[in-house]
Amino acid sequence: MLASFKLIRWKLVWFAFLGLAALVGLVLLMSLITKKDQVQTTTAMKVIIMGKESFIDQNDISNLINKEFGAVVGKPLNSVPLQEIEKSLEKLPYVSDVEVFTDMDGVIQVSIQQREVILRVINAFGKEYYVDSKGVKIPVTLRYVPHVLVANGNIAEGYTKPLEELKTPLxxxxxxxxxxxxxxxxxxxxxxxxxxxxxxxxxIVPRVGDQQLIIGNADSLSYKLERLQVFYKEILPKVGNDAYAKVNVKYGGQIICERRGEWFLDSLQLKINKSLVVN
Structure with missing residues (x-):
């Protein structure tokens, strides 16, 4: 029997004992937390709005939660529907991401990431909407006007509902x-x-100068912008700001400039055009 006793791997027994003790401790801790959640009330609600836009603020979110779910501060923690609150906030058109949770002090933490607007569209019928960085439409509000480019003119695509995707190639x-x-x-x-x-x-409507800068579509966009830079650096300084009414880089390998009152392509431009390499 003594030989059998010596063969026992005491190190494994010790590790097994530690693992069992840890498991028991974890179960006890979880039961204490559960019991605490059952009796602890919500002490406060903290709303954090992230992003560079200002479509919504902390008061908007707090008021929306209290209106839809009742006053959450003072309620037992286990009675506050955190997941439902999160899903409700995710439906807001100006919200990109939401996280709702409670901390150990009974504070409901609401973290919201706003959508980033990159374009304001005014279509041919006067309908306005924004396009965000993820390529979806969001409504215009008078409360906040972001500083972004505006696109207008002969744009047929309209707006029917928040977060709809773009449809037309234009x-x-x-x-x-x-x-x-x-x-x-x-x-x-x-x-x-x-x-x-x-x-x-x-x-393109430029900040400096009043020429019509025609690029056509977004195909070979980098190359078209390079040719416009050639116009600004090589042509404009030699002819002056008022020489041309239109500058067209729609066609590959060309900078077509139209003088005010008549169409004209002078030798200076031809020389520059010949030096361009078509991508």
């Missing part, structure tokens, strides 16, 4: 242009508006 092209230029030091400052003309070509 609107998707407008968003592509915004995404391309919003972080560019030159174009984010120079472009103040996007306009869709009667031929459904997209035009």
């Amino acid at each position: 609107l998707k092209d407008l968003v592509k242009i915004v995404e391309q230029v919003k972080d560019d030091a030159l174009w984010s400052n120079q472009i103040v508006q996007l306009y869709v003309n009667s031929e459904k070509d997209i035009e």
Whole structure:
């Protein structure tokens, strides 16, 4: 028997004992937490709004929760429907992400990430809406006007409900242009508006100068913007700001400039056009 006693692997027995003790301790802790939740009341509600926009604030969210679910502060923790509150807030058109939970002090923590708006659209019928960074439409409100590019003109696509996706290639092209230029030091400052003309070509409305800058669509956009830079750096300084009414980079390998009052393509532009390489 003594030999059998010596063969027992005491290290494994010790680890098994520690594991069992830890499991028992965890069960006891969870039971204490559950019991505490059953008797502890909600002491406060803290709302955190994240994002650079200001469509909503803490009071909006607090009032909405209290209106839909009743006054949550003072209720037992286990009676507050945290998941239902979270799902309700996720339906708000200006909200991108929501997290609702309670901490050990009985405070309901509501964390909200707002949607980031990148474009304001005014269609051909005067209907307005925003497009966010995820490519969905959200409604315009008079309460807050974000500083973003405006697209208007011959845009047929309208707005029927919050968070609907973009449908037409034209609107998707407008968003592509915004995404391309919003972080560019030159174009984010120079472009103040996007306009869709009667031929459904997209035009850039510049901050400096009054030329019509026609790019057509968002195909080969980087190359088109490079040619516009050529116009600004190589052509404009030699002819002056008032020489041309239109500058068209819609067609590959060309910068077509129209003088005010007549169409004209001079040798300076031809020389520059020949130096361009078509992508």
